[in-house]
Amino acid sequence: MPVRVQTEDFDISAEILALRAGRSDVGAVASFIGVMRDFNEGSGVTELTLEHYPGMTEKSLQQIVDEAHGRWRLQDALVVHRVGCMRPADQIVLVVALSAHREEALAACAFIMDFLKTRAPFWKKERTPEGERWVESRASDDAAAGRWLPGDPR
Amino acid sequence: MPVRVQTEDFDISAEILALRAGRSDVGAVASFIGVMRDFNEGSGVTELTLEHYPGMTEKSLQQIVDEAHGRWRLQDALVVHRVGCMRPADQIVLVVALSAHREEALAACAFIMDFLKTRAPFWKKERTPEGERWVESRASDDAAAGRWLPGDPR
Amino acid sequence: MIAPMATVDLLYFARLREALGIERERLVLPEGVATTGELRAWLAARGGAWASELDARRQVRMAVNHDLAGAGQRLSDGDEVAVFPPVTGG
Amino acid sequence: MIAPMATVDLLYFARLREALGIERERLVLPEGVATTGELRAWLAARGGAWASELDARRQVRMAVNHDLAGAGQRLSDGDEVAVFPPVTGG
Numbered sequence: 001m002p003v004r005v006q007t008e009d010f011d012i013s014a015e016i017l018a019l020r021a022g023r024s025d026v027g028a029v030a031s032f033i034g035v036m037r038d039f040n041e042g043s044g045v046t047e048l049t050l051e052h053y054p055g056m057t058e059k060s061l062q063q064i065v066d067e068a069h070g071r072w073r074l075q076d077a078l079v080v081h082r083v084g085c086m087r088p089a090d091q092i093v094l095v096v097a098l099s100a101h102r103e104e105a106l107a108a109c110a111f112i113m114d115f116l117k118t119r120a121p122f123w124k125k126e127r128t129p130e131g132e133r134w135v136e137s138r139a140s141d142d143a144a145a146g147r148w149l150p151g152d153p154r
Numbered sequence: 155m156p157v158r159v160q161t162e163d164f165d166i167s168a169e170i171l172a173l174r175a176g177r178s179d180v181g182a183v184a185s186f187i188g189v190m191r192d193f194n195e196g197s198g199v200t201e202l203t204l205e206h207y208p209g210m211t212e213k214s215l216q217q218i219v220d221e222a223h224g225r226w227r228l229q230d231a232l233v234v235h236r237v238g239c240m241r242p243a244d245q246i247v248l249v250v251a252l253s254a255h256r257e258e259a260l261a262a263c264a265f266i267m268d269f270l271k272t273r274a275p276f277w278k279k280e281r282t283p284e285g286e287r288w289v290e291s292r293a294s295d296d297a298a299a300g301r302w303l304p305g306d307p308r
Numbered sequence: 309m310i311a312p313m314a315t316v317d318l319l320y321f322a323r324l325r326e327a328l329g330i331e332r333e334r335l336v337l338p339e340g341v342a343t344t345g346e347l348r349a350w351l352a353a354r355g356g357a358w359a360s361e362l363d364a365r366r367q368v369r370m371a372v373n374h375d376l377a378g379a380g381q382r383l384s385d386g387d388e389v390a391v392f393p394p395v396t397g398g
Numbered sequence: 399m400i401a402p403m404a405t406v407d408l409l410y411f412a413r414l415r416e417a418l419g420i421e422r423e424r425l426v427l428p429e430g431v432a433t434t435g436e437l438r439a440w441l442a443a444r445g446g447a448w449a450s451e452l453d454a455r456r457q458v459r460m461a462v463n464h465d466l467a468g469a470g471q472r473l474s475d476g477d478e479v480a481v482f483p484p485v486t487g488g
Contacts (some may be wrong), residue, residue, distance in 0.1 A: 013167035024192040024243050027190075030185070031184075033183040093398050117398040121390075121392065121397075123322035137393070206487070207464075210465075235488075247488050276488070277487070288486075291483070
Protein backbone atom coordinates (compact mmCIF):
# COMPACT_ATOMS: atom_id res chain seq x y z
CA MET A 1 0.00 0.00 0.00
CA PRO A 2 1.49 3.36 -1.02
CA VAL A 3 -0.26 5.19 1.84
CA ARG A 4 -0.73 4.08 5.45
CA VAL A 5 -2.10 5.68 8.59
CA GLN A 6 -1.03 3.92 11.78
CA THR A 7 -0.37 4.40 15.49
CA GLU A 8 2.82 2.30 15.46
CA ASP A 9 6.27 3.68 14.74
CA PHE A 10 7.98 2.89 11.41
CA ASP A 11 11.50 1.97 10.31
CA ILE A 12 12.80 3.78 7.24
CA SER A 13 15.24 1.00 6.27
CA ALA A 14 12.51 -1.64 6.28
CA GLU A 15 10.13 0.60 4.34
CA ILE A 16 12.72 1.40 1.66
CA LEU A 17 13.72 -2.26 1.41
CA ALA A 18 10.08 -3.32 0.88
CA LEU A 19 9.51 -0.55 -1.65
CA ARG A 20 12.64 -1.44 -3.65
CA ALA A 21 12.04 -5.21 -3.56
CA GLY A 22 12.39 -6.77 -7.00
CA ARG A 23 13.41 -3.52 -8.72
CA SER A 24 16.85 -3.01 -10.26
CA ASP A 25 15.96 0.14 -12.24
CA VAL A 26 15.87 2.43 -9.17
CA GLY A 27 18.73 4.96 -9.15
CA ALA A 28 17.45 7.40 -6.54
CA VAL A 29 15.68 7.02 -3.21
CA ALA A 30 14.60 10.34 -1.70
CA SER A 31 13.01 10.30 1.71
CA PHE A 32 11.73 12.61 4.39
CA ILE A 33 10.92 11.98 8.04
CA GLY A 34 8.94 14.52 10.04
CA VAL A 35 9.91 14.37 13.71
CA MET A 36 8.28 15.77 16.86
CA ARG A 37 10.26 18.67 18.31
CA ASP A 38 10.23 19.52 22.01
CA PHE A 39 9.64 23.18 21.24
CA ASN A 40 7.09 25.06 19.09
CA GLU A 41 5.84 28.64 18.90
CA GLY A 42 7.76 29.71 21.97
CA SER A 43 6.80 26.87 24.31
CA GLY A 44 8.17 23.54 25.39
CA VAL A 45 6.03 20.67 24.12
CA THR A 46 5.89 17.46 26.12
CA GLU A 47 3.24 15.54 24.21
CA LEU A 48 1.50 15.63 20.86
CA THR A 49 -1.84 14.08 19.92
CA LEU A 50 -2.58 13.57 16.25
CA GLU A 51 -6.21 13.35 15.22
CA HIS A 52 -7.33 12.51 11.68
CA TYR A 53 -10.42 11.89 9.55
CA PRO A 54 -10.44 8.16 8.76
CA GLY A 55 -11.42 7.54 5.16
CA MET A 56 -10.67 11.04 3.94
CA THR A 57 -7.06 10.80 5.18
CA GLU A 58 -6.23 7.76 3.07
CA LYS A 59 -8.11 9.16 0.09
CA SER A 60 -6.32 12.52 0.21
CA LEU A 61 -2.89 10.93 0.68
CA GLN A 62 -3.56 8.63 -2.27
CA GLN A 63 -4.57 11.62 -4.39
CA ILE A 64 -1.32 13.40 -3.48
CA VAL A 65 0.75 10.33 -4.38
CA ASP A 66 -1.17 9.94 -7.64
CA GLU A 67 -0.52 13.58 -8.47
CA ALA A 68 3.22 13.08 -7.81
CA HIS A 69 3.19 10.10 -10.20
CA GLY A 70 1.61 12.33 -12.82
CA ARG A 71 4.27 15.00 -12.43
CA TRP A 72 7.44 12.89 -12.25
CA ARG A 73 8.62 9.51 -13.50
CA LEU A 74 8.51 7.61 -10.22
CA GLN A 75 8.85 3.88 -9.84
CA ASP A 76 7.02 4.03 -6.53
CA ALA A 77 6.16 6.35 -3.66
CA LEU A 78 5.12 5.78 -0.07
CA VAL A 79 3.52 7.84 2.69
CA VAL A 80 3.26 6.57 6.27
CA HIS A 81 1.63 8.93 8.76
CA ARG A 82 1.21 8.18 12.44
CA VAL A 83 -1.78 9.18 14.56
CA GLY A 84 -2.40 9.09 18.30
CA CYS A 85 -0.15 10.18 21.13
CA MET A 86 3.51 11.05 20.54
CA ARG A 87 6.47 12.36 22.51
CA PRO A 88 9.44 14.56 21.57
CA ALA A 89 11.84 12.95 19.06
CA ASP A 90 9.14 10.51 17.90
CA GLN A 91 8.79 10.03 14.16
CA ILE A 92 5.48 11.40 12.80
CA VAL A 93 5.56 11.00 9.03
CA LEU A 94 7.62 9.23 6.37
CA VAL A 95 7.67 9.97 2.66
CA VAL A 96 9.76 7.93 0.20
CA ALA A 97 10.01 8.42 -3.58
CA LEU A 98 11.85 6.10 -5.98
CA SER A 99 13.03 7.21 -9.39
CA ALA A 100 15.74 6.54 -11.95
CA HIS A 101 17.02 10.09 -11.35
CA ARG A 102 17.67 12.10 -8.22
CA GLU A 103 16.02 15.34 -9.35
CA GLU A 104 12.66 13.63 -9.78
CA ALA A 105 12.82 11.65 -6.53
CA LEU A 106 13.76 14.73 -4.49
CA ALA A 107 11.17 16.97 -6.12
CA ALA A 108 8.42 14.38 -5.60
CA CYS A 109 9.37 14.03 -1.94
CA ALA A 110 9.16 17.81 -1.38
CA PHE A 111 5.89 18.01 -3.32
CA ILE A 112 4.21 15.23 -1.33
CA MET A 113 5.19 16.86 1.98
CA ASP A 114 3.97 20.30 0.87
CA PHE A 115 0.59 18.95 -0.21
CA LEU A 116 0.23 16.66 2.79
CA LYS A 117 0.76 19.70 5.05
CA THR A 118 -2.13 21.61 3.44
CA ARG A 119 -4.56 18.93 2.21
CA ALA A 120 -4.45 15.81 4.36
CA PRO A 121 -6.89 15.93 7.29
CA PHE A 122 -4.57 15.65 10.30
CA TRP A 123 -4.66 17.94 13.32
CA LYS A 124 -2.07 18.30 16.05
CA LYS A 125 -2.78 19.11 19.68
CA GLU A 126 0.21 19.96 21.86
CA ARG A 127 0.64 19.65 25.59
CA THR A 128 2.78 22.45 27.00
CA PRO A 129 3.52 23.64 30.56
CA GLU A 130 0.75 26.22 29.96
CA GLY A 131 -1.81 23.54 29.03
CA GLU A 132 -3.11 21.93 25.86
CA ARG A 133 -3.52 23.77 22.55
CA TRP A 134 -4.40 23.00 18.97
CA VAL A 135 -1.57 23.77 16.57
CA GLU A 136 -2.44 26.61 14.18
CA SER A 137 -1.82 26.16 10.45
CA ARG A 138 1.15 28.09 9.05
CA ALA A 139 0.92 30.57 6.17
CA SER A 140 4.36 29.33 5.07
CA ASP A 141 2.86 25.88 4.45
CA ASP A 142 0.21 27.36 2.15
CA ALA A 143 2.97 29.25 0.34
CA ALA A 144 5.05 26.08 -0.02
CA ALA A 145 2.11 24.19 -1.53
CA GLY A 146 1.30 27.15 -3.74
CA ARG A 147 4.62 27.00 -5.55
CA TRP A 148 3.51 23.75 -7.26
CA LEU A 149 0.35 25.30 -8.69
CA PRO A 150 0.18 26.71 -12.22
CA GLY A 151 0.54 30.45 -12.41
CA ASP A 152 2.51 30.77 -9.20
CA PRO A 153 4.82 33.74 -9.73
CA ARG A 154 7.88 32.22 -8.05
CA MET B 155 32.28 12.22 11.30
CA PRO B 156 30.01 14.09 8.87
CA VAL B 157 31.71 12.57 5.81
CA ARG B 158 32.87 8.99 5.27
CA VAL B 159 34.29 7.03 2.34
CA GLN B 160 34.03 3.27 2.76
CA THR B 161 33.81 -0.03 0.92
CA GLU B 162 31.13 -1.45 3.26
CA ASP B 163 27.41 -1.00 2.78
CA PHE B 164 25.48 1.36 5.09
CA ASP B 165 22.10 1.29 6.85
CA ILE B 166 20.05 4.47 6.64
CA SER B 167 18.13 3.79 9.89
CA ALA B 168 21.33 3.34 11.88
CA GLU B 169 22.91 6.44 10.33
CA ILE B 170 19.88 8.63 11.07
CA LEU B 171 19.63 7.25 14.60
CA ALA B 172 23.29 8.08 15.29
CA LEU B 173 22.94 11.54 13.75
CA ARG B 174 19.82 12.35 15.79
CA ALA B 175 21.17 10.99 19.08
CA GLY B 176 20.69 13.42 21.95
CA ARG B 177 18.81 16.00 19.84
CA SER B 178 15.16 16.87 20.47
CA ASP B 179 15.11 20.00 18.32
CA VAL B 180 15.14 18.14 15.00
CA GLY B 181 11.88 18.47 13.11
CA ALA B 182 12.95 17.32 9.65
CA VAL B 183 15.20 14.53 8.39
CA ALA B 184 15.76 14.65 4.64
CA SER B 185 17.77 11.89 3.05
CA PHE B 186 18.90 10.62 -0.30
CA ILE B 187 20.29 7.24 -1.35
CA GLY B 188 21.95 6.79 -4.72
CA VAL B 189 21.54 3.23 -5.96
CA MET B 190 23.26 1.27 -8.70
CA ARG B 191 20.94 0.64 -11.66
CA ASP B 192 21.28 -2.38 -13.94
CA PHE B 193 20.97 -0.17 -17.02
CA ASN B 194 22.78 3.00 -18.17
CA GLU B 195 23.20 4.81 -21.49
CA GLY B 196 21.53 2.03 -23.45
CA SER B 197 23.37 -0.95 -21.98
CA GLY B 198 22.87 -3.47 -19.25
CA VAL B 199 25.38 -2.97 -16.42
CA THR B 200 26.45 -5.98 -14.37
CA GLU B 201 29.16 -4.44 -12.21
CA LEU B 202 30.38 -1.02 -11.15
CA THR B 203 33.82 -0.07 -9.83
CA LEU B 204 34.13 3.20 -7.96
CA GLU B 205 37.57 4.81 -7.84
CA HIS B 206 38.34 7.91 -5.80
CA TYR B 207 41.18 10.23 -4.79
CA PRO B 208 41.88 9.55 -1.11
CA GLY B 209 42.46 12.75 0.78
CA MET B 210 40.84 15.03 -1.76
CA THR B 211 37.59 13.06 -1.55
CA GLU B 212 37.14 13.65 2.16
CA LYS B 213 38.24 17.28 1.86
CA SER B 214 35.84 18.07 -0.98
CA LEU B 215 32.90 16.33 0.73
CA GLN B 216 33.62 18.26 3.92
CA GLN B 217 33.71 21.52 1.96
CA ILE B 218 30.33 20.69 0.42
CA VAL B 219 28.82 19.91 3.84
CA ASP B 220 30.34 23.12 5.27
CA GLU B 221 28.83 25.11 2.43
CA ALA B 222 25.41 23.56 3.11
CA HIS B 223 25.72 24.59 6.77
CA GLY B 224 26.46 28.13 5.61
CA ARG B 225 23.36 28.25 3.43
CA TRP B 226 20.74 26.62 5.67
CA ARG B 227 20.14 26.21 9.38
CA LEU B 228 21.07 22.55 9.74
CA GLN B 229 21.57 20.74 12.99
CA ASP B 230 23.76 18.18 11.27
CA ALA B 231 24.49 16.65 7.88
CA LEU B 232 26.11 13.41 6.79
CA VAL B 233 27.61 12.04 3.59
CA VAL B 234 28.60 8.37 3.24
CA HIS B 235 30.03 7.35 -0.15
CA ARG B 236 31.09 3.83 -1.03
CA VAL B 237 34.06 2.90 -3.22
CA GLY B 238 35.19 -0.38 -4.76
CA CYS B 239 33.14 -2.98 -6.56
CA MET B 240 29.35 -2.87 -6.61
CA ARG B 241 26.46 -4.76 -8.19
CA PRO B 242 23.01 -3.70 -9.40
CA ALA B 243 20.68 -2.54 -6.59
CA ASP B 244 23.65 -1.85 -4.28
CA GLN B 245 23.59 1.41 -2.37
CA ILE B 246 26.32 3.86 -3.50
CA VAL B 247 25.85 7.08 -1.58
CA LEU B 248 23.84 8.39 1.39
CA VAL B 249 23.15 12.01 2.25
CA VAL B 250 21.20 13.03 5.37
CA ALA B 251 20.35 16.56 6.51
CA LEU B 252 18.72 17.47 9.83
CA SER B 253 16.90 20.74 10.39
CA ALA B 254 14.06 22.21 12.41
CA HIS B 255 12.16 22.78 9.13
CA ARG B 256 11.55 20.57 6.11
CA GLU B 257 12.33 23.17 3.45
CA GLU B 258 15.88 23.60 4.70
CA ALA B 259 16.57 19.88 5.19
CA LEU B 260 15.29 19.01 1.70
CA ALA B 261 17.14 21.88 -0.01
CA ALA B 262 20.41 20.99 1.75
CA CYS B 263 20.04 17.35 0.69
CA ALA B 264 19.54 18.31 -2.98
CA PHE B 265 22.42 20.82 -2.82
CA ILE B 266 24.88 18.32 -1.35
CA MET B 267 24.04 15.73 -4.03
CA ASP B 268 24.36 18.29 -6.84
CA PHE B 269 27.77 19.46 -5.65
CA LEU B 270 28.98 15.95 -4.87
CA LYS B 271 28.14 14.96 -8.46
CA THR B 272 30.33 17.72 -9.92
CA ARG B 273 33.08 18.31 -7.32
CA ALA B 274 33.90 15.17 -5.36
CA PRO B 275 36.64 13.06 -7.03
CA PHE B 276 34.83 9.79 -7.68
CA TRP B 277 34.86 7.94 -10.99
CA LYS B 278 32.63 5.06 -12.08
CA LYS B 279 33.64 2.26 -14.39
CA GLU B 280 30.87 -0.01 -15.66
CA ARG B 281 31.01 -3.59 -16.85
CA THR B 282 28.54 -4.23 -19.66
CA PRO B 283 28.05 -7.14 -22.10
CA GLU B 284 30.13 -5.04 -24.55
CA GLY B 285 33.02 -4.70 -22.10
CA GLU B 286 34.22 -2.17 -19.52
CA ARG B 287 33.79 1.57 -19.89
CA TRP B 288 34.32 4.71 -17.82
CA VAL B 289 31.10 6.57 -17.17
CA GLU B 290 30.99 9.99 -18.86
CA SER B 291 30.00 13.05 -16.83
CA ARG B 292 26.55 14.45 -17.58
CA ALA B 293 25.87 18.02 -18.68
CA SER B 294 22.65 17.84 -16.64
CA ASP B 295 24.74 17.41 -13.48
CA ASP B 296 26.69 20.59 -14.23
CA ALA B 297 23.38 22.36 -14.83
CA ALA B 298 21.99 21.06 -11.53
CA ALA B 299 25.02 22.32 -9.61
CA GLY B 300 24.87 25.63 -11.50
CA ARG B 301 21.44 26.51 -10.14
CA TRP B 302 22.96 27.04 -6.68
CA LEU B 303 25.51 29.57 -7.92
CA PRO B 304 24.89 33.32 -7.78
CA GLY B 305 23.75 34.84 -11.04
CA ASP B 306 22.18 31.66 -12.35
CA PRO B 307 19.27 32.80 -14.54
CA ARG B 308 16.81 30.10 -13.42
CA MET C 309 -34.91 23.29 -5.51
CA ILE C 310 -33.28 20.46 -3.59
CA ALA C 311 -35.04 17.19 -3.16
CA PRO C 312 -37.40 17.24 -0.17
CA MET C 313 -35.98 15.70 3.04
CA ALA C 314 -32.34 15.48 1.88
CA THR C 315 -30.33 14.15 4.82
CA VAL C 316 -26.61 14.60 5.40
CA ASP C 317 -24.20 13.29 8.02
CA LEU C 318 -22.20 16.09 9.63
CA LEU C 319 -18.79 15.38 11.18
CA TYR C 320 -16.70 17.78 13.27
CA PHE C 321 -12.97 17.51 13.91
CA ALA C 322 -10.20 18.84 16.14
CA ARG C 323 -10.75 22.31 17.65
CA LEU C 324 -14.24 22.55 16.17
CA ARG C 325 -15.29 19.20 17.62
CA GLU C 326 -14.14 20.32 21.06
CA ALA C 327 -15.51 23.87 20.89
CA LEU C 328 -18.92 22.75 19.57
CA GLY C 329 -19.07 19.77 21.89
CA ILE C 330 -20.27 17.48 19.13
CA GLU C 331 -18.59 14.81 17.03
CA ARG C 332 -21.32 14.05 14.51
CA GLU C 333 -24.98 14.60 13.80
CA ARG C 334 -27.52 13.67 11.14
CA LEU C 335 -29.27 16.66 9.65
CA VAL C 336 -32.28 17.03 7.38
CA LEU C 337 -31.21 19.94 5.21
CA PRO C 338 -33.39 22.93 6.10
CA GLU C 339 -35.15 24.86 3.37
CA GLY C 340 -32.74 27.23 1.60
CA VAL C 341 -29.66 25.17 2.46
CA ALA C 342 -28.37 23.59 -0.76
CA THR C 343 -24.61 24.22 -0.63
CA THR C 344 -21.72 23.86 1.82
CA GLY C 345 -21.58 27.63 2.23
CA GLU C 346 -25.27 27.87 3.02
CA LEU C 347 -24.93 24.98 5.46
CA ARG C 348 -22.07 26.73 7.26
CA ALA C 349 -24.11 29.94 7.56
CA TRP C 350 -27.11 27.99 8.84
CA LEU C 351 -24.96 26.23 11.46
CA ALA C 352 -23.42 29.56 12.55
CA ALA C 353 -26.94 30.87 13.12
CA ARG C 354 -27.30 28.35 15.96
CA GLY C 355 -25.49 31.00 18.04
CA GLY C 356 -22.99 30.66 20.91
CA ALA C 357 -19.91 28.62 20.03
CA TRP C 358 -21.46 27.87 16.63
CA ALA C 359 -21.57 31.56 15.80
CA SER C 360 -18.02 32.28 16.97
CA GLU C 361 -16.38 29.16 15.52
CA LEU C 362 -18.13 29.28 12.13
CA ASP C 363 -18.05 33.05 11.73
CA ALA C 364 -17.16 34.00 8.15
CA ARG C 365 -13.87 35.50 9.37
CA ARG C 366 -12.69 32.19 10.87
CA GLN C 367 -10.71 29.76 8.74
CA VAL C 368 -12.98 26.73 8.39
CA ARG C 369 -12.60 23.91 5.87
CA MET C 370 -15.36 21.61 4.65
CA ALA C 371 -15.22 18.27 2.87
CA VAL C 372 -18.01 16.41 1.09
CA ASN C 373 -17.65 12.64 0.80
CA HIS C 374 -13.93 12.84 1.68
CA ASP C 375 -13.03 15.57 -0.82
CA LEU C 376 -12.24 19.16 0.13
CA ALA C 377 -15.13 21.34 -1.01
CA GLY C 378 -15.47 25.01 -1.85
CA ALA C 379 -18.36 27.08 -0.44
CA GLY C 380 -20.44 26.62 -3.58
CA GLN C 381 -20.57 22.84 -3.61
CA ARG C 382 -24.14 21.49 -3.84
CA LEU C 383 -25.23 18.93 -1.26
CA SER C 384 -27.10 15.71 -2.01
CA ASP C 385 -29.05 13.27 0.05
CA GLY C 386 -26.70 10.91 1.89
CA ASP C 387 -23.61 13.14 1.70
CA GLU C 388 -21.02 12.95 4.45
CA VAL C 389 -20.08 16.56 5.21
CA ALA C 390 -17.08 17.31 7.44
CA VAL C 391 -16.32 20.63 9.08
CA PHE C 392 -12.84 21.29 10.47
CA PRO C 393 -10.04 23.83 11.01
CA PRO C 394 -7.10 24.08 8.55
CA VAL C 395 -5.06 20.89 8.70
CA THR C 396 -1.78 20.67 10.62
CA GLY C 397 -0.32 17.23 9.92
CA GLY C 398 3.11 16.23 8.69
CA MET D 399 60.39 33.16 -12.27
CA ILE D 400 59.74 30.02 -10.29
CA ALA D 401 62.25 28.76 -7.79
CA PRO D 402 64.89 26.55 -9.42
CA MET D 403 64.28 22.80 -9.17
CA ALA D 404 60.68 23.01 -7.93
CA THR D 405 59.41 19.45 -7.66
CA VAL D 406 55.78 18.33 -7.80
CA ASP D 407 54.05 14.97 -7.35
CA LEU D 408 51.74 14.18 -10.25
CA LEU D 409 48.78 11.81 -9.78
CA TYR D 410 46.55 10.39 -12.51
CA PHE D 411 43.08 8.94 -12.01
CA ALA D 412 40.42 6.87 -13.75
CA ARG D 413 40.42 6.94 -17.58
CA LEU D 414 43.56 9.09 -17.66
CA ARG D 415 45.47 6.72 -15.39
CA GLU D 416 44.57 3.80 -17.65
CA ALA D 417 45.13 5.58 -20.98
CA LEU D 418 48.48 7.05 -19.91
CA GLY D 419 49.55 3.86 -18.19
CA ILE D 420 50.85 5.73 -15.15
CA GLU D 421 49.48 6.27 -11.63
CA ARG D 422 51.97 8.82 -10.29
CA GLU D 423 55.31 10.43 -11.01
CA ARG D 424 57.62 12.98 -9.43
CA LEU D 425 58.49 15.82 -11.79
CA VAL D 426 61.03 18.61 -11.61
CA LEU D 427 59.10 21.45 -13.20
CA PRO D 428 60.69 22.24 -16.56
CA GLU D 429 61.61 25.81 -17.42
CA GLY D 430 58.57 27.82 -18.45
CA VAL D 431 56.12 25.62 -16.54
CA ALA D 432 54.78 27.64 -13.63
CA THR D 433 51.00 27.00 -13.72
CA THR D 434 48.61 24.05 -13.99
CA GLY D 435 47.74 25.11 -17.55
CA GLU D 436 51.39 25.23 -18.60
CA LEU D 437 51.97 21.86 -16.96
CA ARG D 438 49.07 20.30 -18.87
CA ALA D 439 50.42 21.67 -22.17
CA TRP D 440 53.91 20.39 -21.36
CA LEU D 441 52.54 16.92 -20.56
CA ALA D 442 50.49 16.88 -23.78
CA ALA D 443 53.71 17.61 -25.69
CA ARG D 444 54.96 14.16 -24.64
CA GLY D 445 52.91 12.93 -27.61
CA GLY D 446 50.98 9.69 -28.15
CA ALA D 447 48.27 9.07 -25.52
CA TRP D 448 49.49 12.19 -23.66
CA ALA D 449 48.70 14.34 -26.67
CA SER D 450 45.28 12.83 -27.30
CA GLU D 451 44.14 12.61 -23.64
CA LEU D 452 45.37 16.09 -22.61
CA ASP D 453 44.45 17.87 -25.84
CA ALA D 454 42.92 21.27 -25.11
CA ARG D 455 39.58 20.06 -26.50
CA ARG D 456 39.33 17.19 -23.96
CA GLN D 457 37.65 17.80 -20.62
CA VAL D 458 40.41 17.43 -18.06
CA ARG D 459 40.30 18.56 -14.44
CA MET D 460 43.29 19.36 -12.24
CA ALA D 461 43.63 19.68 -8.49
CA VAL D 462 46.47 21.15 -6.47
CA ASN D 463 46.87 19.90 -2.91
CA HIS D 464 43.35 18.41 -2.94
CA ASP D 465 41.58 21.53 -4.24
CA LEU D 466 40.18 21.86 -7.76
CA ALA D 467 42.38 24.32 -9.66
CA GLY D 468 41.83 26.54 -12.68
CA ALA D 469 44.37 26.65 -15.53
CA GLY D 470 46.08 29.73 -14.12
CA GLN D 471 46.98 28.36 -10.70
CA ARG D 472 50.70 28.77 -9.89
CA LEU D 473 52.63 25.70 -8.78
CA SER D 474 55.01 25.54 -5.83
CA ASP D 475 57.70 23.15 -4.76
CA GLY D 476 56.17 20.12 -3.05
CA ASP D 477 52.69 20.52 -4.53
CA GLU D 478 50.56 17.42 -5.13
CA VAL D 479 49.01 17.89 -8.56
CA ALA D 480 46.24 15.56 -9.73
CA VAL D 481 45.02 15.19 -13.31
CA PHE D 482 41.69 13.47 -14.00
CA PRO D 483 38.53 13.37 -16.11
CA PRO D 484 35.31 15.07 -14.93
CA VAL D 485 34.02 13.31 -11.83
CA THR D 486 31.13 10.81 -11.97
CA GLY D 487 30.37 9.86 -8.36
CA GLY D 488 27.08 9.87 -6.49
